[in-house]
Amino acid sequence: MEKLFLQQKHVLSADQENLLANFGATRSVPSSLYQALAIIDRQDEKVTLSDGKELTITQSNYRSLLAETASAEDRKLIFEAAFKRYKDNKAAFASAYNLVLQQLSANYKSRNYESALEAALFRNNIPTSVFHNLKDVAYENTSHIKRYIQLRKKHLKLETYHTYDRFLKLARDDSKYSFETARNLFFEAIDGMDPHYVAHQKDALLNGYVDAYPKDGKRTGAYSSGLYGFHPYILLNHDDTLDAVFTLAHEAGHSAHTIFSNENQPMAMADYTIFVAEIASTFNEHVLLDYLIKKSTTKEQKIDLLEKAIDGIMATFFRQTLFATYEYEANKLVEQGVPITYQSLSKIMIDLYKHYYDIDITTENGKEYVWAYIPHLFYTPFYVYQYATSYSASLKIYDNVKKQVPQAMENFIGLLKSGGSDYPVNQAAKAGADLTNKETFMAVIERFKSLVDQLEKVLEE
Amino acid sequence: MSQWDLSPFYSSVEAWEEDLKKLPAHIEHLASFKGKLSDLQSFRAFYVAEEETNKLMYRLYGYIHLASDLNLKDTVTSSKNQQLMLMFSDLGQKTSFVAPELIAMGEEKVMSFVQSDDFLKT
Numbered sequence: 021m022e023k024l025f026l027q028q029k030h031v032l033s034a035d036q037e038n039l040l041a042n043f044g045a046t047r048s049v050p051s052s053l054y055q056a057l058a059i060i061d062r063q064d065e066k067v068t069l070s071d072g073k074e075l076t077i078t079q080s081n082y083r084s085l086l087a088e089t090a091s092a093e094d095r096k097l098i099f100e101a102a103f104k105r106y107k108d109n110k111a112a113f114a115s116a117y118n119l120v121l122q123q124l125s126a127n128y129k130s131r132n133y134e135s136a137l138e139a140a141l142f143r144n145n146i147p148t149s150v151f152h153n154l155k156d157v158a159y160e161n162t163s164h165i166k167r168y169i170q171l172r173k174k175h176l177k178l179e180t181y182h183t184y185d186r187f188l189k190l191a192r193d194d195s196k197y198s199f200e201t202a203r204n205l206f207f208e209a210i211d212g213m214d215p216h217y218v219a220h221q222k223d224a225l226l227n228g229y230v231d232a233y234p235k236d237g238k239r240t241g242a243y244s245s246g247l248y249g250f251h252p253y254i255l256l257n258h259d260d261t262l263d264a265v266f267t268l269a270h271e272a273g274h275s276a277h278t279i280f281s282n283e284n285q286p287m288a289m290a291d292y293t294i295f296v297a298e299i300a301s302t303f304n305e306h307v308l309l310d311y312l313i314k315k316s317t318t319k320e321q322k323i324d325l326l327e328k329a330i331d332g333i334m335a336t337f338f339r340q341t342l343f344a345t346y347e348y349e350a351n352k353l354v355e356q357g358v359p360i361t362y363q364s365l366s367k368i369m370i371d372l373y374k375h376y377y378d379i380d381i382t383t384e385n386g387k388e389y390v391w392a393y394i395p396h397l398f399y400t401p402f403y404v405y406q407y408a409t410s411y412s413a414s415l416k417i418y419d420n421v422k423k424q425v426p427q428a429m430e431n432f433i434g435l436l437k438s439g440g441s442d443y444p445v446n447q448a449a450k451a452g453a454d455l456t457n458k459e460t461f462m463a464v465i466e467r468f469k470s471l472v473d474q475l476e477k478v479l480e481e
Numbered sequence: 482m483s484q485w486d487l488s489p490f491y492s493s494v495e496a497w498e499e500d501l502k503k504l505p506a507h508i509e510h511l512a513s514f515k516g517k518l519s520d521l522q523s524f525r526a527f528y529v530a531e532e533e534t535n536k537l538m539y540r541l542y543g544y545i546h547l548a549s550d551l552n553l554k555d556t557v558t559s560s561k562n563q564q565l566m567l568m569f570s571d572l573g574q575k576t577s578f579v580a581p582e583l584i585a586m587g588e589e590k591v592m593s594f595v596q597s598d599d600f601l602k603t
Contacts, residue, residue, distance in 0.1 A: 031584060199483050228486035237554035245547065247539040253485060253547055287532055 030131040030142070040130060047123065053116045054398040057109055065101035069094045077101035087187040092178065096385075099184040103386030106393055113392035114362035120398055121354045136351045140402035144293055145443040150455045154408055155348065157461035158341040162376050164469045165338060168330060169377060171472070175479055182384055183377070186334070190479070191323035199232040199258045202265040206272065206304075209311035214429045217276070221304070223251075224275030225268070230254045244271045246278030248287050262324070269308045273301035281439030295444035298410030299417065299451075300436055305332070306418040319478060326475040333468045336411045342372050343394055344405035350391075365391050413453035416463045420452045428452055485551065490544035494557070497544050501561075504541065504568055507534040512575040518582045524594050528601060534572075541565055 031037065064078050070091055075098075077085070082102040089095050106113060124136035133139040138148055173181040176188055197205065203225055210218050224244075231238075234257040246252035252275040258264045277300035281290045309329050316322050349368045350360070358364060366388040373381045373390075381387040391397060396404050417435075420428035435451035445455055453460050491497045510530055517523040545565055549558040583591050595601045 037581070227483075230483060231485040231551065232483035235551070237552040239550040239553060245543075247543045249536060249539055250489060250543055253543075255547075255550060287535065 030133065030139075032131065036130075050116055050120045050123065051399050053119070054113075054395065057112055057116065058105065058392070058395065062105055065104055067097045067101045069097065083187055086184050087189060092180075095182070095184060099182070099387075100385045103389065103393065106389035107386040110362040110366075110389050110392065113389065114360065114365055116398065117350070117365060117391065118360040120401055121350060121360060124351060124401055125354050135355070137348060137402060144295060144445075146295075146445055147456060150409060150445060151344070151348075151402075151405055153455070153458045154341055154405060154412070154461055155345050157458055157465065158338055158408070159345065159375070161462075161465045162338075164465070164472050165334070165376060166378050168334070168472045168475075169379075171476055171479065181379065183373070183379055183381060183387055184384070186331070189324070190327050190475075191320045193262065193318075193320050193324040195262065195321075196260045197262065197265050198260060199230075199256075199268075202258065202268050205265055205312075206269045206308060209269070209308045210304075213307075214433065217429070217433060220276040220279045221272050223279055224254065224272040226251075229275070230256060232256050232258045234259070242267045242271055244274035244278065246275065246282070248282055248290050252278040262328070266305055266308060266328075269304040270301045273304035276300065277436050280433065280436035284437040285439035285441055289441040290439040292438075292440045293444050295406050295410060296435060296447050298407065299414045299448065299453075302336075302411050302414040303418055303432070306415060310422075319481065322478050323475065326471055326478065330468065330471045330475060333411075333464060333471070337408045337464050337468075338376060340404045340407040342376055343397065344402070344408070345372060346391060347397060347402055347404075362389070409455055412461050412464050413448045413451075413455060415467060416453040416460045417451055419463055419467075425452065485547060487544055487547055490540055490547075494548070494561070497541065497561070500537070501541055501565070501568075503537060504534075507537060508568070508572050508575055510534075511572070515578045516582070518579070519586050519590070521594055521597070525598055525601060531576075538569070538572075542569075 032040070059079075062079075064076050066074060066076050068074050069089075070093055075085070077098055079102070082098055085098050086095055089098060121136075124139070128134075128136045128139040131139060133142065135148075137151060141148055141151060169181055172178075172185070172188075172190065175190055176185065178185060206225075207222065210221055229251055231254070234240075238257070239255060240257055242254070242256050244252055244254050254271045254275055256264070256268060256271065258268070274297060277292065277297065281292055309325065309332075313322070313325050313329070316325055346368050350365060353360060353364060369390055370381055370388055373379050373387075381390070394404075417428070417432050421432065431451045435447050438447055438450075442450075448455055455461075491500070507530070511527070511534060514523055514527040514530075518527060542565060545558060545562045549555065549562045553559065
């Protein structure tokens, strides 16, 4: 209820609210427009690879195809087919995104906010400084990304490195992990940690509460579903890969979080935000990864795990922050009265990719329309930065636990117990990750640098 | 055993359907508090009733959304899932008076109600 009154400053008079409510139905138009353009009206492209094989490229298969295709020419074909939709409809996508931006602008002005960013972060009482710290730390520390890309280019023996070459693997470890094996591996990884913590991770994976294997008609992907008063349920589509082991650990983190919250909070306070949810889940990934690296014996295993750790930071920290920065810059254009066209949107992405990766995306046919490829940018503006902030927080907390900072684990369990009883930035701070301090984000950079160093050493051995 | 056991919610779809019949009365009861929240007794009664409704909703929702995710091709569970969603949106609409009513009462009064009662405090 306090939250309601916190928002009071931005709630208007009954008359004005009524007036705005009349425009309520228009709010979902950008989402439905995007869905129409990107999904409903999409026609999947067919390509013929150099070996004569004909393939249909879809949104769901193109990443794994890129990972498995050795020929650079073929990868180019696959990538171009996947992005053709955005290139062919660039003006329509830009127009849909302009609608997103104009709605954000009209909303923040009508409701007395300083900016679209402030309005978006206000819901969970997140200071804009958190967003700026993240954006600035990532932007100022891209040198190790470039070093990693050079390393990949060299060891993958590529003439030119493209953005879509990120799916290629430096080493192949084909070990298989059944659901039972994966579960035991995760239990080994957390063995010896706080007994209360271990107990709830085990509860999360009890028989009857996990549906492990894919089945015809079953929902794809993975989730943990928690409802107050009930034990949480986990849905997996376990495919015996190493990735599936991490997914299991991730979802167990969500379920354990739910169990802690429900045990310690009344119904109205138990529900936690995605901001803290992703701290609980990614914490488990750090624990598992560290354990597996320690346990690995062969060079192939080491490379595979280090690459996985580095790509995790590339995808969750740098890439999401790049997209968040794009959102910030695009909103700034509107504030400055600059017309929104596909050229002006692409310009932001071209500059950011050059700065982050030292890749000129105009040389990749269609990549400059990557802003049209990310559905979150249309569906839920200023959302993706949370992946990066939560990841940073969990890494910092895990670091504290590893370095045996006094009370580090107790404070983390305090966060898990606190459910939705406080604002997320306060919860993270109490758990040892102060997101209003740049140091927290710098910990990710340090970790990234150290991982790239380790990988370089193993590769050059 | 690497499959879900949904019996903590309901033993069968029939048992779920029986329970669903109770939901409309809950919704009407909550809607009947419109214009009455500035009175402490009704204020408290509203939040007690809301918690009861939430408990029922969680049980109904928990069962049907998990059951339909196990087989999205099963049209029986997916149509029941949709039926429940429609009742949820009906609930949302019929309780939309709450936020404006609380704001009209003012923070001071609402917080004094909350502080005066152990149930409301949590």
